Amino acid sequence: MDELLKLSGVVTHIGSYHILHGVDLSVRRGRVTMLLGRNGAGKTTTLRSIMGLWKPRAGSIVFDGTPIGTLDTPDIARLGIAYVPETMGIFSQLTVGENMKLAATTARFNAARLDDVFRFFPILKTKWNDRAGLMSGGQKQMLAVARAIVENRRLMIIDEPTKGLAPAVIDQLIACLLELKARDTTILLVEQNFHMAQSVGDDVAVMDNGRVVHTGTMAALARDTELQTRLLGLSLAAHQ
Amino acid sequence: MLDHILSGDRPRSRILAALLLAAFVCLALAPFLFPGTKALGVAARICIFIVLAASYDIVLGYTGIVSFAHAMFFGIGAYGVAIALNQMEVGWLAIGVGVVCALAISAVLATLIGFISLRLRALFFSMVTLAFASFALIVATQLRDLTGGEDGLTFSLPRMLSPGFRLLAEPLFGVRIDGRVITYYLVFAAATVLFLLMLRIVNSPFGRVLQAIRENEFRAQALGFSIVLHRTLAGVIGALMATLAGALLAIVLRYNGPAASMSFEIMVDSILLMTVVGGMGTLYGPMLGAIIIVLAQYYLQPGMALLSGVLTGIPILPRLFNPDRWLLWLGVLFVVIVYFFPTGLVGRLRERARTD
Incomplete structure (x- = not known):
């Protein structure tokens, strides 16, 4: 299965703060990639860097063979990338x-x-x-x-869709994402809710301190509580 | 039908609907309801400033950018007609040439301002527009041979629009249908068409994108919309409308000078005030604002003279309402409206309608 999106050594600053210290990340076509990590690990900044909302200072971002790291946000969106920000961003x-x-x-x-x-x-x-x-x-x-x-869309980027939502609404979102997944939609999803992460995730990348520190399958991470504790600071099962 | 004419943008408040309807009827029948040269002049000025304030609302209310160059575009429209009627043979062709040239100049300048400065932060954008406006005012006063300098230009209009022209031999409902009345209805018709056109624009998909950009720039960009392109387009549309309003002003006044159309007072005391008082981002707001401010500019002073006379003998009050202090009271009126109606009159009326 080939890569639809590939980040290599992405470095992003926000003002005087150095947030991403060289992010390497691959999103495979037709799969749901979960981006996990503690608060402040750089997950949202990674998504925003992909969308060009914060320009990377170094590294490359390639979408389906096209370098997009220097493109403006509207041009990136027009390539077929949908972005659902953490703050919903409805009008x-x-x-x-x-x-x-x-x-x-x-x-x-x-x-x-x-x-x-x-x-x-x-x-x-x-x-x-x-x-x-x-x-x-x-x-x-x-x-x-x-x-x-x-x-x-060719790629959907979704940032913490379940944050602050009632369980019934979360179930609706999970059902939606599962159906999209069944249609081979490529999704990059940041999520803190383990139930959702385990339900929809195929691949996983865990971030810490502005870097990706672990990549693998979601199933493998879900089975390994020791790895979860080491990477995320707690067992995912206790974080539903 | 009405919904189609208003582009689906209903007043959404019974009081507002009644006020707008009353204003429209009064303006449509102004020569018959309010006979007299001054009243007709005020009515024409209201029509023109409705277009001007609404065009500014496209820039300020629908994109959230503060431009101080709007009076410049208004002035360009007025100078276009004035210069053409001065330099060419008086006639409709001269007016047409003046309007087209003014529109072209405004379009170029608005595009230039947009692309140069919309990438800057909001404050610097405002400063750039202020610089453009100041430069245009200097040019207008210095190019005496073309613009008449500080004195401005007086000119004749096509015969049909001159006061001496009689369309009907007999008065209609007691009103003589002369060139002044024809000029008024030309202005009224143009203002109505331009206002409805602006209503169509802000309620089109393009208008929705402008509202989206105003509310959440990041999100609008992430949906694929270019901020600079859309804001520049909004600036150009606003500038073109202001230019047409300026052309109408020149036709009504049969004169144009820097103070009449291009001054900083026009920008702040009229355009900005009307838009803020009426309610930004509503188009109906600037319409109400224009009516209130123009009426205040013309009738507050005589009204205060009347009040001052009535209050003679009572301590302090006659001096407080001395007609020379009308600008002070206009300022008080502005502060009171902004304080009690921060979303403008239309915003407040709509909020009230929602909670009822």
Whole structure:
């Protein structure tokens, strides 16, 4: 299986802070890669560096053979990369429908794809004409994910989608991601929720202090509690 | 039908809808409801400033960038018509040439400002626009042969728009349909079309992208939208609308000079004030703001003179309401509105409608 995204020695500073110290990471085509690590390990910065929101000072980021490390964010997004940030990033003044339309590259939605979105998140259909800012946190997160899947993307980058959400909403998100995974969608997912990580993850990369310190399969990490404790500081089973 | 005309952007407040409807009816029937040269002049000025303030709202309210160059574009429109009517044979062709040249100059300048400075931080962008505006004002006052310098330019209009022209032999509902009334309806029709066009623009997919950028730049970029390109386009659209408003002003005044269309007072005391008082990011807000501020500019002083006369004999009050202090009271009005209605009049009315 070939690599869709490859980061080599990526170094990123935010202001005077040196956050990423040479990140090496591969995301294989058609697989869900989990990016794990303690708070402050550099996971979100890695995602933002991929999207060009923070420009790397050194290293290379190659997406499907194209170097994207120096491209502007809109150009990176137009290559077919969908990004769901940690803060959801929905547009609260716009309606749910308008939020969705912004994510579509064509004037009309793909009907089958929109049906999928409504099947995953039925609430979005009923709130289609409501202002997004008036929705609950879980509904906003559904909208953020829905925006990423309303069209076929080559890579989805999702940052902690379950943060602060109720278990029922998390189950909905897991069901959605599992179906996307079954369709060979390539996903890079940062997640603290072990239940979700274990449910959807194929591969895993663990970050610490601005570097990737472990790569392997999610299944292997899930079995090895000693490795979990060494890499993450605690057993994943205790962190659901 | 109405929904289509308003591009689906309803007032979303009964009070606001009633105010807008009343304003539209008053403006549409102004020559018949408010006869007299001054009243017709005020009504025309309201129409022009509705377009001007709404065009500024596209820049400030829909993209969140503070530009001080908007009066410059207004002035370019006014100078375009004034210079063309001075240099060419008086007629519609001269007006057309003036407007087209002014639009071209404004488009080039707005594009230049956008691409040069929108990559800068907000404060520096504002400083760059201020520099452009100051430079344009200096050019307007120094190129005396072309612009008339500080004195400005007076010019004649096509016969149909001159006060001596009579369209109908007999008065209509007691009002003589002369060149002034025709000029007013030309301005009213143009302002209506331009306002509805701006409403269409801000409610189009392009307008939604502008709102998205205003709310969350990072997220809009991550969806594939170029911030600089969209903001520059918004700046160009706002500039072109302001230029057309300037052209209308020149036609109404049959005069243009730096103080009439390009001054810093126009930028701050009118454009910025109208947009903020009415409510940014709503287009209806600047419309209300323009009506309130223009009425205050014309009628606050005489109103205070009347009040001061009535209060004669009472200590302090007549001096407090001395007509010479009208600017002070205009400032108080501005502070009160900003304090009690931080989202502007329209924002407050819509919030109230939501909670009712």
